[in-house]
Amino acid sequence: MSTIGSGRATGTTAPESDSGAHGTLEPAPGSAISRFLSDGWVTTWRNLMKIIRVPEILLFTMIQPIMFVLLFTYVFGAAIDIPGDGYTSFLMAGIFAQTVVFGSTYSGSAMAQDLKDGIIDRFRTLPMSGAAVLVGRTNGDLAINALSMIVMMITGWIVGWRVNSSLPEFLAGVALLLLFAYAFSWVMAYLGMAVKSPEIINNASFLILFPITFISNAFVPSERLPEPLRVFAEWNPVSALVQSARELFGNVPPGTPVGDAWPAQNPIATVLIGVVVLLLVFVPLSIRKFATLSR
Amino acid sequence: MPFLEASELVKTYTPKGAPVVRALDGLSLEVPQGTVTALLGPNGAGKTTTVKVLTTLIRPDSGSATIDGVDVLADPDRVRRMIGASGQYAAVDENLTGFENLMMVGRLYHLGSRVARQRATELIELFDLAEAQNRPVKGYSGGMRRRIDLAGALVIRPPVLFLDEPTTGLDPRSRLGLWEIIESLVSDGTTVLLTTQYLEEADRLADSISVIDEGRVIAKGTADELKASVGGQRVALTVVDEADGDAVRGILARHGTGEPVVTGGRTWVVPVADGPAALASVVAAASAEGVALHDAGMRRPTLDDVFLQLTGHVAEESDETTGSAA
Numbered sequence: 001m002s003t004i005g006s007g008r009a010t011g012t013t014a015p016e017s018d019s020g021a022h023g024t025l026e027p028a029p030g031s032a033i034s035r036f037l038s039d040g041w042v043t044t045w046r047n048l049m050k051i052i053r054v055p056e057i058l059l060f061t062m063i064q065p066i067m068f069v070l071l072f073t074y075v076f077g078a079a080i081d082i083p084g085d086g087y088t089s090f091l092m093a094g095i096f097a098q099t100v101v102f103g104s105t106y107s108g109s110a111m112a113q114d115l116k117d118g119i120i121d122r123f124r125t126l127p128m129s130g131a132a133v134l135v136g137r138t139n140g141d142l143a144i145n146a147l148s149m150i151v152m153m154i155t156g157w158i159v160g161w162r163v164n165s166s167l168p169e170f171l172a173g174v175a176l177l178l179l180f181a182y183a184f185s186w187v188m189a190y191l192g193m194a195v196k197s198p199e200i201i202n203n204a205s206f207l208i209l210f211p212i213t214f215i216s217n218a219f220v221p222s223e224r225l226p227e228p229l230r231v232f233a234e235w236n237p238v239s240a241l242v243q244s245a246r247e248l249f250g251n252v253p254p255g256t257p258v259g260d261a262w263p264a265q266n267p268i269a270t271v272l273i274g275v276v277v278l279l280l281v282f283v284p285l286s287i288r289k290f291a292t293l294s295r
Numbered sequence: 296m297p298f299l300e301a302s303e304l305v306k307t308y309t310p311k312g313a314p315v316v317r318a319l320d321g322l323s324l325e326v327p328q329g330t331v332t333a334l335l336g337p338n339g340a341g342k343t344t345t346v347k348v349l350t351t352l353i354r355p356d357s358g359s360a361t362i363d364g365v366d367v368l369a370d371p372d373r374v375r376r377m378i379g380a381s382g383q384y385a386a387v388d389e390n391l392t393g394f395e396n397l398m399m400v401g402r403l404y405h406l407g408s409r410v411a412r413q414r415a416t417e418l419i420e421l422f423d424l425a426e427a428q429n430r431p432v433k434g435y436s437g438g439m440r441r442r443i444d445l446a447g448a449l450v451i452r453p454p455v456l457f458l459d460e461p462t463t464g465l466d467p468r469s470r471l472g473l474w475e476i477i478e479s480l481v482s483d484g485t486t487v488l489l490t491t492q493y494l495e496e497a498d499r500l501a502d503s504i505s506v507i508d509e510g511r512v513i514a515k516g517t518a519d520e521l522k523a524s525v526g527g528q529r530v531a532l533t534v535v536d537e538a539d540g541d542a543v544r545g546i547l548a549r550h551g552t553g554e555p556v557v558t559g560g561r562t563w564v565v566p567v568a569d570g571p572a573a574l575a576s577v578v579a580a581a582s583a584e585g586v587a588l589h590d591a592g593m594r595r596p597t598l599d600d601v602f603l604q605l606t607g608h609v610a611e612e613s614d615e616t617t618g619s620a621a
């Protein structure tokens with residue numbers, strides 16, 4: 001790089017003007033890992049600032065789960081009979097799962113939007129890690145999801161939801177929900193880069209998310225569903241997530257029959273396997289996609 | 296050896312259900328150190344694709360490129376440590392303030408936060424954005440966005456700067472302001488590759504102009520060389536009534552040494568051998584035929600004329616007017 005430095009020595013004119021006078025700035029010393037972590041932090045910071053500066057994001061993130069808790073509790077709660085602690089206890093794990101999965105779609109629309117705005121082009125001309133951009137983006141979803149989990153828990157508590165398990169189990173349940181959503185953020189980030197249109201990816205996400213969250217055990221026990229839907233629900237990873245959370249929060253209604261499908265029998269293992277598979281497929285796929293991405 | 300060199304770049308795209316587009320069709324380019332080269336051409340000529348290849352955003356199908364001896368295709372990371380790029384779409388984060396945007400770029404160049412902060416402060420000063428520096432960019436005017444975007448490209452004081460249509464879509468005043476900034480950078484010895492569809496911009500800023508069309512360089516030289524290559528003087532007549540176009544065309548064809556062409560609907564231009572004599576005779580002929588003239592004069596060839604001569608079509612949006620008048 002010394003040739004560049006010496007080349008810059010021509011800047012003798014315009015003393016108070018800038019640019020050439022002091023030569024090209026060199027990067028501070030640092031290892032590849034520390035640079036990756038720094039890039040990941042800077043892009044995460046950027047996404048957190050977006051949450052702070054665009055109040056609508058926070059507002060909708062908070063209002064939607066509150067609305068769902070109240071709607072389901074008071075509208076369906078009256079009609080759906082669940083033994084034990086009743087519908088609210090049964091419902092909360094379903095609302096948690098649905099909300100965090102929905103929350104993970106921000107990565108899809110945000111990647112498409114950044115691409116459209118040309119910010120991805122700017123990032124890609126910088127000597128930074130492309131993977132860090134994706135890490136920062138998915139971390140942004142994680143932050144939104146963590147916030148909405150807190151809001152939902154408080155709301156749930158007010159309407160009568162209680163955790164009937166130990167603290168470690170409760171924390172494990174929260175971690176599992178956030179982990180699954182985090183892995184799903186990588187899927188959405190990839191789709192956002194592949195589709196390239198924020199509008200299309202937004203609409204398309206709803207077409208995927210409504211069926212996979214509603215044809216599950218999130219809002220009604222799946223054994224009450226008609227046969228084809230019941231089979232779908234039993235194999236649906238969202239059902240496994242909901243079932244795991246219900247078990248870890250101690251909200252499984254007494255005497256609930258468990259489906260025969262392997263995921264229904266082993267919900268926590270299913271979620272963990274799902275997380276690993278999603279990450280193993282979509283992290284490399286997304287990083288490769290990013291490396292050739294341009295407006 | 297030129298500081299920046301591109302050789303035989305080819306890039307094709309295959310849009311769905313359409314024939315293959317050759318965005319770059321063997322484009323070659325040389326930019327000596329400390330000079331400004333403009334890529335001049337209409338939309339779709341391959342200007343932006345060229346910049347994208349040189350800034351490591353896309354890989355060409357074939358061809359090679361080096362910047363200060365570093366192979367752009369083999370060593371993109373090293374190239375990214377020596378370039379700054381600013382595009383026609385200000386690539387800034389709307390939700391961050393101007394200062395935060397520059398800080399972010401500095402951090403992503405791994406300058407360390409003290410240096411990044413110091414540099415952001417300098418650039419805010421240089422680009423006259425001190426008042427707006429702590430406001431989110433979404434409230435900025437178009438000209439301010441371009442300035443903060445250009446500032447972002449200058450964070451490491453890169454030896455090479457790519458400006459892709461830096462003033463497209465700006466109002467004349469903001470354009471002039473940006474030109475002054477670019478001129479001051481150039482006086483400091485930065486090597487610049489600039490793309491533009493504005494002939495005036497190339498004329499004002501560039502040491503050397505490469506005219507490109509359909510993915511190839513079709514002519515290059517200084518603005519004066521290019522104008523001289525078209526040669527001679529022109530007579531231009533502007534008619535009051537567009538309906539007189541055919542009459543004027545006939546008059547100019549009789550007195551000129553080439554084919555008359557129309558620009559802007561009512562102004563007809565033809566190359567002539569002897570300017571003053573030709574001007575006198577065409578004005579007399581127009582008067583004899585009862586054609587009302589709004590303006591008549593001699594002029595040196597402009598880059599518009601160069602472009603027209605080389606490509607057979609007018610640069611920018613006046614395409615339609617030529618079509619309808621022809």
